[in-house]
Amino acid sequence: MKAKSKILLIDDEEVVRDSCTQILEGGPYEIASASDGTAGLRLVEEFQPDLIFVDLKMPGISGFEVLEKVAAMDPTIVMVVITGFATISSAVDAMKKGAYDFLPKPFTPEEFRLITRRSLEKRRLTLETISLRREKEMLREHFAHIVSHEMKAPLSAVQQNLFALEFELAETLNETQKETFKRTKSRIDELLKLINSWLRFVSVDINQLQEKFVQVSVKDEIARALETIGPYAVRKDVEIITAIDESLHPVIGDGLSLSEAFGNLISNAIKYSNDGSKILVKAEENANDVVVTVKDEGVGISKEDLPHIFEGFFRGKSGQAMASGHGIGLAVSHQIIEAHNGSIEVESEPGAGTTFAVHLPKANPVQPTTG
Ligand SMILES: Nc1ncnc2c1ncn2[C@@H]1O[C@H](COP(=O)(O)OP(=O)(O)OP(=O)(O)O)[C@@H](O)[C@H]1O
Numbered sequence: 001m002k003a004k005s006k007i008l009l010i011d012d013e014e015v016v017r018d019s020c021t022q023i024l025e026g027g028p029y030e031i032a033s034a035s036d037g038t039a040g041l042r043l044v045e046e047f048q049p050d051l052i053f054v055d056l057k058m059p060g061i062s063g064f065e066v067l068e069k070v071a072a073m074d075p076t077i078v079m080v081v082i083t084g085f086a087t088i089s090s091a092v093d094a095m096k097k098g099a100y101d102f103l104p105k106p107f108t109p110e111e112f113r114l115i116t117r118r119s120l121e122k123r124r125l126t127l128e129t130i131s132l133r134r135e136k137e138m139l140r141e142h143f144a145h146i147v148s149h150e151m152k153a154p155l156s157a158v159q160q161n162l163f164a165l166e167f168e169l170a171e172t173l174n175e176t177q178k179e180t181f182k183r184t185k186s187r188i189d190e191l192l193k194l195i196n197s198w199l200r201f202v203s204v205d206i207n208q209l210q211e212k213f214v215q216v217s218v219k220d221e222i223a224r225a226l227e228t229i230g231p232y233a234v235r236k237d238v239e240i241i242t243a244i245d246e247s248l249h250p251v252i253g254d255g256l257s258l259s260e261a262f263g264n265l266i267s268n269a270i271k272y273s274n275d276g277s278k279i280l281v282k283a284e285e286n287a288n289d290v291v292v293t294v295k296d297e298g299v300g301i302s303k304e305d306l307p308h309i310f311e312g313f314f315r316g317k318s319g320q321a322m323a324s325g326h327g328i329g330l331a332v333s334h335q336i337i338e339a340h341n342g343s344i345e346v347e348s349e350p351g352a353g354t355t356f357a358v359h360l361p362k363a364n365p366v367q368p369t370t371g
């Protein structure tokens with residue numbers, strides 16, 4: 001049987017408490033009431049209501065204070081304000097303090113039933129969202145655990161054994177056998193790379209990332225990305241031209257993640273360009289943001305593919321034909337930039353090249369201290 005919804009009425013007027021109780025009688029509700037804010041707050045703990053109706057004007061603790069305290073205790077409890085002095089400004093103030101809705105006195109039984117049903121629906125949706133979010137989080141953790149323990153670890157052991165075996169048999173292997181070893185090792189290598197990409201994709205946790213935020217120099221993080229990617233550019237004979245504004249504002253963020261995001265954009269630019277071409281990496285600022293652009297003269301992205309490139313595991317047609325990948329780099333970069341309250345945009349012309357632009361809000365200037 002479905003549990004009854006719990007409703008708490010906090011009002012100093014007995015007649016209001018009684019009439020509200022009568023209106024809801026016979027419905028799927030369990031009702032408690034209190035005649036002042038202090039008793040009401042005690043009942044919030046004991047009774048654990050889904051919905052609270054609270055009078056704004058009461059002797060002792062005011063309805064506003066009750067709203068504030070309940071919101072701090074459990075923000076999922078839905079609160080509706082009942083008042084005789086219904087003004088727009090008191091309604092706005094109540095909403096600011098966490099009320100979901102407002103019911104001016106006098107009200108009809110039908111109005112009261114309607115607002116009750118709507119508020120309980122709001123409570124149900126809030127709880128459902130929280131539980132879905134928790135479920136998603138658990139699935140993500142479970143999935144990451146399985147992939148890393150049940151797949152990555154044994155595969156790494158196989159790779160290790162294969163290396164040892166090949167080394168031991170080095171003198172005895174014929175050319176065909178050597179080729180077989182080489183192919184097997186490379187397949188395992190590819191699988192391990194795919195697993196690492198998956199793990200990276202599911203492990204970007206915006207909240208965790210934001211906990212580590214400090215002032216970061218975009219210039220340094222671009223340099224860090226270029227250091228890792230440099231050899232790849234040399235191998236493809238791609239020239240990377242940089243134009244970094246020397247006086248860039250810092251941004252608030254996590255340096256390693258930002259360099260990973262820039263690195264993904266620059267390595268894509270190399271990967272999806274022909275040998276011998278040029279890439280421009282620029283960093284400048286406008287009134288609010290530091291803007292990093294990565295511009296290439298590569299294969300470009302078709303109009304049909306463009307809306308999907310930030311989705312996980314998506315690979316564009318022209319890109320696929322040019323190089324291997326898992327369609328993860330841009331999804332991870334997008335998550336990272338979003339965690340920094342930034343944005344990432346792309347413009348592309350098939351056959352002519354692609355430009356990615358990352359906007360990151362400038363860090364607030366440190367307030368000069370006076371005195
Ligand atoms: N600079 C670019 N030029 C052309 N196509 C690009 C460019 N950057 C991204 N793309 C397209 O967007 C798709 C998604 O890019 P993303 O970086 O997410 O994955 P990937 O490069 O395929 O694989 P990986 O996970 O190894 O990065 C690519 O497969 C490619 O089709």
Ligand SMILES: [Mg+2]
Pocket residue numbers: 264267268325328329330
């Ligand atoms: Mg990529």
